[in-house]
Amino acid sequence: MIPKYISLKNKLNNDILENKYPIGSKLPTEVELAKEYKVSRSTVRQALDLLVEQGIIDKHWGSGNTVIAKSDNSKSKTVMVLLPNNKDAVFTDVFSDISSMLMKNGFEVEFHSTQNSYQLERQYLQLLMNDIYAGLIIMMARSNFPSTNVDLLQLQCKRQLPIVFIGTAPSAIYNPVIISTDNYGRGYQMARHLINRGHKKLGGIFVNDNYSSIQAFSGFTDAIRDANLEIIDNSYHFCNYHDPQGVNSRTNAGINRFLKYAYDTVSAVYVDDSNITGDGTFPIFTSSLTPSKSLGKECANAIIEIKKNGNSKSVTIPFKAN
């Protein structure tokens, strides 16, 4: 026989699924529920505790029980993966490693590309609110700028969803698990490499709304300084991941105009984004380093670890020369 409180919990869950109690609304009080479902208050309390445990409601002493999620348990083995891009080779590699590792461990994977857009990211995070997922692996949109979607992530933390951040996490997230490549090291090694080949004046193009690229910039300029060479402001260009409407500072024409001026001063311009090429009139230098471990596998492992032990370590993966 199913205990009374389990059967009540299932009834309540069903009512929530059928929008009798929509997300964001408050459940009736314990007394009211006991009356409505013809059970004792202690049965109500046990059922509510289960719903809290499953992340369906949020219980605050004195302020009632708020519905924060719905679940028919259909997503309970699914990990959502949010990456900025579904075409770039770097991201398809990360995604395929995440998928193969998670599927080997009995999970399903649901992938969405945020296109580095706050709006799209928000839509997918709202999708995540509608069900109980097994976890979330996310590279934040515009990671060098403040996130406009921290509120939804904080709600997921409250729901105890295992979350793994790629690269960096918003500062408002407490004790995040972050899996990252050593982007500072990438920049540092690239500058050393160019200096070792005889270049004394370096420039660069970095992506200003991408945290990892700004970390690479930091490594790049530290290596120049450590070699007692000069950091020449005018030889650096920071462009957005996507150009804003009408601005086009990432077009070949825009990049070429910059390179034309930069090469009046420097002998090598490092470009920290393989999608930026210019039209080939001026040389650019890109990184040929590869991560010494698979970023995707480390992310999948971290999710599995959190499911198992409640927590996981953050990891920074060094690059190796090819």
Added chain:
Amino acid sequence: MIPKYISLKNKLNNDILENKYPIGSKLPTEVELAKEYKVSRSTVRQALDLLVEQGIIDKHWGSGNTVIAKSDNSKSKTVMVLLPNNKDAVFTDVFSDISSMLMKNGFEVEFHSTQNSYQLERQYLQLLMNDIYAGLIIMMARSNFPSTNVDLLQLQCKRQLPIVFIGTAPSAIYNPVIISTDNYGRGYQMARHLINRGHKKLGGIFVNDNYSSIQAFSGFTDAIRDANLEIIDNSYHFCNYHDPQGVNSRTNAGINRFLKYAYDTVSAVYVDDSNITGDGTFPIFTSSLTPSKSLGKECANAIIEIKKNGNSKSVTIPFKAN
């Protein structure tokens, strides 16, 4: 009679001033100094302790004494002020308030404009190395990006120079004193103001290498979210403080191209930099808020407080509506 160790300290200081021991070089060992200047080792030790205290040498057990500064004490009452700009009304106000407050308290003020350039900032910080100043008030160049000059600031921290940061400090500086306006609040209040006037779709232009402007962006978008309105990615443009060579995303033509597209979607574009205007074809909204206290006076007070008590509180100054 001058004690032997004071007279030895003055001799050593003089030798350092006259480049017998240049900055970065090591002094002879205690034994060698005792022999050369015909004094006891304990006199040498006392003289060296004084030089450490005055920030002239850096003493590391086992690795000798490195010359890190020169001083004829001519700058001992001078505070260096480094601001990005010497023309913008905001900065001239800050500087004039710093100056009047410091001069009332018996200090001299030496002002330099870094033009938001890493290179110029470095030149002035190197100037600061040549002497013992009373303090430094600095708004970092490109404050939303990693500083390339943290090494020199860390050296000044080691020399116990009182430093006050305006807006933000590099994360590598331990326990910095930061005087800031409430930039998040500025953005939040501006969005509320526009929403209260009936605007439902907002856009904005912010400065991507300026920490305070990115904080304002965070407040702006949080206010939109808190009003249950949508944050529309394409209606935001992040430009640099200075355009890189050939890129010109801050020119009137560039701004107008962006505004043309943005006004297909939104009804108001907030611009967080009074120097960005466009050509007037499209309306822009700028902040008319003013700080409720003088940023410059708070900076000067913090320097005075550090000189007196060894430390001072960080302060965030709220804005008030005009």
